[in-house]
Amino acid sequence: MNCPYASFPPVSKSVNIPGMLNFHSSKATTESLQEAGTLTQEVPPVPGKRPENQPDNLSQDNHMIDPEPDSKIDLQYAYEPSPAPPPRQKGALRKYVMPIGLLVIFLLSKLKYLAVLLQVGKFKTFITMLISIWAYAVFWGWPFAFGFVALLFIHEMGHVAALRMMGIKATAPMFIPFMGAFIGMKQMPDNAFDEAVMAYGGPLLGTLGAIGCAGAGLLTGNPFWYALAMTGFLLNLFNLLPISPLDGGRIIGVISPKIWIVGLIGAIGLFFLTWSPIVALIVIMGSFQVYSSSKGSAAERARYYAVSRGKRIGMGLAFLALLAITSVGMLAMQVPLDKFEQQNDIVRKI
Numbered sequence: 027m028n029c030p031y032a033s034f035p036p037v038s039k040s041v042n043i044p045g046m047l048n049f050h051s052s053k054a055t056t057e058s059l060q061e062a063g064t065l066t067q068e069v070p071p072v073p074g075k076r077p078e079n080q081p082d083n084l085s086q087d088n089h090m091i092d093p094e095p096d097s098k099i100d101l102q103y104a105y106e107p108s109p110a111p112p113p114r115q116k117g118a119l120r121k122y123v124m125p126i127g128l129l130v131i132f133l134l135s136k137l138k139y140l141a142v143l144l145q146v147g148k149f150k151t152f153i154t155m156l157i158s159i160w161a162y163a164v165f166w167g168w169p170f171a172f173g174f175v176a177l178l179f180i181h182e183m184g185h186v187a188a189l190r191m192m193g194i195k196a197t198a199p200m201f202i203p204f205m206g207a208f209i210g211m212k213q214m215p216d217n218a219f220d221e222a223v224m225a226y227g228g229p230l231l232g233t234l235g236a237i238g239c240a241g242a243g244l245l246t247g248n249p250f251w252y253a254l255a256m257t258g259f260l261l262n263l264f265n266l267l268p269i270s271p272l273d274g275g276r277i278i279g280v281i282s283p284k285i286w287i288v289g290l291i292g293a294i295g296l297f298f299l300t301w302s303p304i305v306a307l308i309v310i311m312g313s314f315q316v317y318s319s320s321k322g323s324a325a326e327r328a329r330y331y332a333v334s335r336g337k338r339i340g341m342g343l344a345f346l347a348l349l350a351i352t353s354v355g356m357l358a359m360q361v362p363l364d365k366f367e368q369q370n371d372i373v374r375k376i
Contacts, residue, residue: 217333
């Protein structure tokens with residue numbers, strides 16, 4: 027067989043023996059085989075040209091028949107397909123951490139002192155925070171899970187700070203994976219304005235936390251901070267929806283509880299767009315809130331919503347301002363994230 031590639035050195039002498047491939051021989055063996063007529067002298071092959079004394083197919087006396095043209099045989103020797111990449115292994119987090127975490131939770135649930143420990147406020151916050159971090163880390167990774175839970179904690183502490191300003195005691199935050207977090211009030215606010223101030227504290231401090239993440243992104247140029255900031259803005263913007271029990275519903279209630287109906291209709295439309303179970307739960311709770319509010323005593327409702335016009339206007343303007351900040355902040359964070367994605371596309375093409 028002739029090979030037209032320079033990387034293959036030409037064969038100077040070869041032996042044709044029936045049933046075997048060519049092999050090199052010593053000088054003595056070469057001369058004896060030449061006399062016997064079994065050795066053929068070959069010249070270095072010329073690329074792209076078959077030697078004149080070489081037939082297309084070897085004779086049947088040599089028990090070898092060339093089944094294909096030389097060009098196809100050469101192609102077989104010149105081309106070696108690269109091995110297929112090994113199958114992608116599942117991440118160690120999904121493979122090991124999830125089963126171990128579920129086992130730990132199961133064992134803890136069997137401890138008779140677990141209920142007693144959960145009654146301690148700080149321990150309850152700590153353990154539920156760890157469970158939430160672990161749950162979010164399964165899908166988003168540990169760094170983002172820590173950051174997201176920290177933003178939730180900042181949001182809830184805004185509510186706690188607002189309640190303490192009004193002299194109302196609150197429980198420590200309680201975290202629920204994929205649902206968020208909540209706090210409990212030891213007593214109800216005196217009027218709708220106090221309830222609106224309590225509700226406003228959460229998204230206000232939470233938005234400040236998102237702005238802090240955006241500042242860290244500007245200082246470091248790390249897209250991680252931009253993504254975390256965008257999530258923080260979205261989180262607080264979602265909580266500003268004008269439907270109870272979200273913060274926006276409690277804030278807007280000081281203006282008029284009738285706006286809850288508008289928020290409820292918007293939430294129903296959002297559910298059909300996203301089919302989110304969280305939105306469905308909010309719709310159910312909001313509907314119950316609207317129904318229970320309409321069934322209460324008229325005198326009690328009049329007393330609870332007896333708020334001065336100035337406070338109503340002030341809270342309404344504060345609500346619109348926070349709504350604008352979270353919306354603009356979320357859109358602004360998309361700019362550096364898109365730029366980073368474009369740079370990654372250029373690097374992948376190179």
